[in-house]
Amino acid sequence: MNILILGSGGREHALAWAVKQNPKTDRLIVAPGNAGIAMLAECADLDPLNTAEVVGFCEDNAIDFVIIGPEAPLAAGVADATRAAGILTFGPSAQAAQLEASKGFTKAICDACGAPTAAYARFDAAEPAKAYIRKMGAPIVVKADGLAAGKGVIVAMTEAEALAAIDDMFGGEFGAAGAEVVIEEFMTGEEASFFVLTDGVNALPIGTAQDHKRVGDGDTGPNTGGMGAYSPAPVLTDAIADRAMREIILPTIAEMARRGTPYQGVLYAGLMIKDGQGRLVEYNARFGDPETQVLMLRLGAQALDLLLACAEGRLDRTQVNWAQDHALTVVMAAKGYPATYQKGSVIKGLDHIAATSQQMVFHAGTAEKDGQICANGGRVLNITARAATLAEARARAYAMIDQLDWPEGFCRSDIGWRAL
Ligand code: AMP
Numbered sequence: 037m038n039i040l041i042l043g044s045g046g047r048e049h050a051l052a053w054a055v056k057q058n059p060k061t062d063r064l065i066v067a068p069g070n071a072g073i074a075m076l077a078e079c080a081d082l083d084p085l086n087t088a089e090v091v092g093f094c095e096d097n098a099i100d101f102v103i104i105g106p107e108a109p110l111a112a113g114v115a116d117a118t119r120a121a122g123i124l125t126f127g128p129s130a131q132a133a134q135l136e137a138s139k140g141f142t143k144a145i146c147d148a149c150g151a152p153t154a155a156y157a158r159f160d161a162a163e164p165a166k167a168y169i170r171k172m173g174a175p176i177v178v179k180a181d182g183l184a185a186g187k188g189v190i191v192a193m194t195e196a197e198a199l200a201a202i203d204d205m206f207g208g209e210f211g212a213a214g215a216e217v218v219i220e221e222f223m224t225g226e227e228a229s230f231f232v233l234t235d236g237v238n239a240l241p242i243g244t245a246q247d248h249k250r251v252g253d254g255d256t257g258p259n260t261g262g263m264g265a266y267s268p269a270p271v272l273t274d275a276i277a278d279r280a281m282r283e284i285i286l287p288t289i290a291e292m293a294r295r296g297t298p299y300q301g302v303l304y305a306g307l308m309i310k311d312g313q314g315r316l317v318e319y320n321a322r323f324g325d326p327e328t329q330v331l332m333l334r335l336g337a338q339a340l341d342l343l344l345a346c347a348e349g350r351l352d353r354t355q356v357n358w359a360q361d362h363a364l365t366v367v368m369a370a371k372g373y374p375a376t377y378q379k380g381s382v383i384k385g386l387d388h389i390a391a392t393s394q395q396m397v398f399h400a401g402t403a404e405k406d407g408q409i410c411a412n413g414g415r416v417l418n419i420t421a422r423a424a425t426l427a428e429a430r431a432r433a434y435a436m437i438d439q440l441d442w443p444e445g446f447c448r449s450d451i452g453w454r455a456l
């Protein structure tokens with residue numbers, strides 16, 4: 037079959053890598069893609085947010101299956117448009133993607149289905165929000181309701197910080213995303229991510245992961261999109277995962293279906309784990325980045341069969357073939373990230389690293405120039421390895437990094453520390 041993947045990051049490189057290995061794949065196109073993706077698939081210059089352009093491209097290229105990587109095309113209704121055009125699609129409708137696009141919506145769903153999550157209140161004006169903060173005290177969490185590129189959450193350790201966050205949000209710092217805020221109880225525990233495919237009725241867990249959001253070793257410094265990840269997450273035991281399925285995931289899927297907006301795609305639940313129970317921190321309506329890099333290295337070619345079963349509503353008859361393995365990815369970023377950084381530096385040594393089913397360099401922000409691979413973003417490479425133990429996977433990933441010659445890049449030296 038002919039397959040189109042929308043997106044351009046390490047997540048999409050990992051998805052393309054897994055899909056490419058499945059014999060069902062004839063033609064594989066990624067739009068817009070990056071320099072690493074171009075080594076295994078065709079890249080198309082297509083705007084993933086332009087629904088008419090995406091549908092037209094699918095028709096012109098006889099695309100049989102579309103896989104949507106990032107949240108923005110989902111929220112823009114690309115999955116609605118491709119499905120309406122009769123094209124098999126992996127990813128939720130714009131209505132269902134509200135589970136990521138609106139924090140208030142997700143809270144209302146949790147209320148309706150009884151899913152455990154932080155206590156909260158919603159506000160559309162600053163003064164009542166501030167009064168609530170003064171009443172509840174700190175620590176407390178202030179969230180812009182809408183999509184804010186991962187920056188719309190302020191975990192305030194003091195009341196003053198929380199009040200300042202309210203001023204920023206209603207002052208327009210996050211644009212329309214901050215026109216409404218959710219204020220939440222601060223939860224303690226250990227965070228982990230749970231990935232579940234759902235066809236709207238049935239649900240199939242496909243793995244767990246933990247990421248490292250802070251830029252510096254020891255989880256210090258500013259937040260980033262993620263500096264590394266590993267799978268499985270030891271803190272998310274089978275018992276806690278089963279309980280999260282019963283208490284959170286299945287009730288959410290049932291509530292979405294009951295409202296006439298069934299959710300089809302991957303439900304990525306961020307859980308706060310404490311005393312044998314996970315509580316929902318947030319949902320994402322897409323795969324995680326860089327979590328997908330470790331999940332795909334573990335799943336391999338079967339990933340396409342799983343995504344197809346999800347899109348075709350066959351998850352009740354589908355199983356994951358698990359290997360007893362561990363995968364770990366280290367993000368290499370351009371120096372300066374997550375603040376300002378330079379683009380265009382040349383990355384050498386990539387050809388010293390073999391691409392195998394045990395190890396892959398997934399490209400995030402790269403471009404090819406005169407036959408050389410150059411940095412073209414903040415997060416640039418995802419050095420990913422798989423082994424029988426997490427310690428071995430980590431040793432292999434850092435050994436791969438030693439092969440690289442890229443003085444303008446950096447990475448954390450302690451990915452996986454919490455699990456090791
Ligand atoms: P979110 O975008 O909702 O995942 O929030 C980003 C990060 O903020 C999460 O990964 C948590 O580390 C933290 N966070 C969000 N909500 C809470 C909460 N209610 N209590 C404690 N930490 C939180």
Ligand code: GLY
Pocket residue numbers: 247261262320323324325326327
């Ligand atoms: N790594 C966090 C995310 O994809 O949202």
